[in-house]
Amino acid sequence: MIFYLLHTEGDLHMTIPIAERMSRIGTETAFAVSLEASQLAKQGKKIYPFHLGDMNIITPPEVMEAAIEAMKKGKTGYSPTAGIPELREALAKEVAAARRLNLTADNVSIQPGGKPTIGKFIMVAMNPGDKVLYPNPGYPIYESQVEFHGGVGVPYGYKEGRDGFILDLETIRKGIGAGAKILIYNNYQNPTGASSPKEEMEELARLAVQNDLFVLSDEAYFDIRYSGEPMSIASLPGMAERTVILYTFSKKFAMTGWRLGAAVGPAKFIEHISKINVNDESCSNHFIQYGALAGLQGNQAGPESIIATLKKRRDLMVEKLNAIPGIKCFKPEATFYLFPNVTGALQRQGVKDIEKFRQHCLQETGVSFCTRRHFGRPLPGEEEQYVRFAYSGIDVPQIQEGLDKFSKFLT
Numbered sequence: 273m274i275f276y277l278l279h280t281e282g283d284l285h286m287t288i289p290i291a292e293r294m295s296r297i298g299t300e301t302a303f304a305v306s307l308e309a310s311q312l313a314k315q316g317k318k319i320y321p322f323h324l325g326d327m328n329i330i331t332p333p334e335v336m337e338a339a340i341e342a343m344k345k346g347k348t349g350y351s352p353t354a355g356i357p358e359l360r361e362a363l364a365k366e367v368a369a370a371r372r373l374n375l376t377a378d379n380v381s382i383q384p385g386g387k388p389t390i391g392k393f394i395m396v397a398m399n400p401g402d403k404v405l406y407p408n409p410g411y412p413i414y415e416s417q418v419e420f421h422g423g424v425g426v427p428y429g430y431k432e433g434r435d436g437f438i439l440d441l442e443t444i445r446k447g448i449g450a451g452a453k454i455l456i457y458n459n460y461q462n463p464t465g466a467s468s469p470k471e472e473m474e475e476l477a478r479l480a481v482q483n484d485l486f487v488l489s490d491e492a493y494f495d496i497r498y499s500g501e502p503m504s505i506a507s508l509p510g511m512a513e514r515t516v517i518l519y520t521f522s523k524k525f526a527m528t529g530w531r532l533g534a535a536v537g538p539a540k541f542i543e544h545i546s547k548i549n550v551n552d553e554s555c556s557n558h559f560i561q562y563g564a565l566a567g568l569q570g571n572q573a574g575p576e577s578i579i580a581t582l583k584k585r586r587d588l589m590v591e592k593l594n595a596i597p598g599i600k601c602f603k604p605e606a607t608f609y610l611f612p613n614v615t616g617a618l619q620r621q622g623v624k625d626i627e628k629f630r631q632h633c634l635q636e637t638g639v640s641f642c643t644r645r646h647f648g649r650p651l652p653g654e655e656e657q658y659v660r661f662a663y664s665g666i667d668v669p670q671i672q673e674g675l676d677k678f679s680k681f682l683t
């Protein structure tokens with residue numbers, strides 16, 4: 273136990289106890305960038321928000337109407353802890369069809385967002401001291417939850433391939449050799465936008481089966497796709513029984529603030545996840561589940577229009593970023609993130625400290641973005657410099673203007 277001395281106003285002193293585990297919890301540092309940007313905005317500075325994966329696209333009307341209707345019909349009390357049966361069934365059907373799996377409602381535990389599945393998966397699957405492979409650069413909550421619950425994070429990276437980022441399978445093999453039994457895999461990936469080619473995913477699945485790994489497949493961006501067929505590692509031979517899928521309504525239905533998602537996986541494992549639901553939040557919001565149900569059962573015009581909007585933004589951004597000398601940007605087929613290599617551009621400017629560069633750029637131009645550092649500590653031997661641009665919260669005219677300013681700032 274760590275004790276902090278708290279100084280209060282009347283010069284009274286008291287100690288508040290803070291458990292040791294709190295020194296191991298991480299955060300999403302992208303929210304700190306958001307705070308910086310909003311403070312500048314309050315001072316009247318025009319901000320171009322490329323930093324946060326939130327969406328400025330409104331939730332499809334059929335989802336909103338169904339949620340309001342459910343509220344009016346009195347769905348304002350607790351729901352069953354694993355979610356309303358209709359939604360669990362509909363989601364089982366949806367996930368099974370899109371990934372060629374056999375699923376029933378027993379395989380689904382509804383969650384207040386996609387994010388809770390990460391911590392709950394770790395709590396159910398991992399013992400203190402266990403080694404867990406996780407992506408770095410990657411969504412920072414994996415490392416945070418593994419360390420918070422007493423595990424040992426084993427980061428693996430990505431390398432630049434011909435058309436996009438590819439997994440560093442060698443580091444994964446080494447991690448397995450060092451005793452890792454749990455793998456967190458995020459395809460389609462935040463922040464790199466990486467999509468595993470079929471052979472890469474097959475090799476990863478082979479490693480998982482051969483070495484008896486248990487897998488969290490974070491599929492938050494499975495439906496945010498502009499081309500090609502989506503693929504889940506859970507659908508490969510021997511994987512369904514060892515994989516838990518993180519599903520979220522946040523992105524497909526532009527519902528980031530509604531907080532609704534699910535854990536989908538082996539029924540026995542899902543039962544344990546639902547036990548944590550009872551202890552944590554009792555249940556997810558009741559009437560919102562009816563909204564999500566309408567979204568799944570609707571004609572999909574909403575999600576299609578969201579994709580069309582995002583695709584225009586992606587195409588423009590990739591073109592404009594690649595036109596800046598010293599920047600190389602892949603065109604991801606999924607997610608709403610770009611992870612351009614800015615090494616050359618920074619060298620031309622003599623920039624040594626990328627964080628100072630980010631802050632300077634924000635203050636001078638209002639262009640707000642994250643850097644590789646917001647997605648984990650750089651791995652040994654990593655020399656290239658990257659920034660992450662999200663385009664989920666900024667419209668085409670603002671993208672034009674913002675990237676023109678960014679380009680001028682760099683050149």
Ligand SMILES: Cc1ncc(COP(=O)(O)O)c(C=O)c1O
Pocket residue numbers: 325385386387388411458461462490492520521522528532533
């Ligand atoms: C990779 C990844 N996983 C999970 C989440 C969490 O999604 P939700 O907002 O549904 O909790 C995010 C959100 O940005 C994400 O990028």
